[in-house]
Amino acid sequence: MLDKNQDDVIDFEEFLFAISSSSQGELQERLELAFDMYNVTDDGNMDEEELTNLISALYHLVGDINRKNNPNPRKRAKEIIQKFDQDNDQKLSKTEFIAACNEDKHLMDMLAPNQNPDA
Helix, strand or coil: CCCCCCCCCCCHHHHHHHHHHCCCCCHHHHHHHHHHHHCCCCCCEECHHHHHHHHHHHHHHHCHHHCCCCCCHHHHHHHHHHHHCCCCCCCEEHHHHHHHHHHCHHHHHHHCCCCCCCC
């Protein structure tokens, strides 16, 4: 269980623990873990609020300098959902989320900084 204090929110410390414990895992597994961690409604879809929470945690992790001119997590979440929501339900399925991560270099760099497909 990732939500150690059971407050229905994965806080920054819980997120760091989960990411660091999976840092050697396969990319697909890490992306699935990130999705599962922030899909707090456990409905198989990441809504705008859940994606905003994930992006906020990632921004804390990477620091201000690595935000790539995307200072507002909610705005960034809306942009990602608008671009990758294939069925127009205003949410990302796990498949849509993984596709977004694979296609959005900035998101991938924050979620899996040690994964460089060009190396």
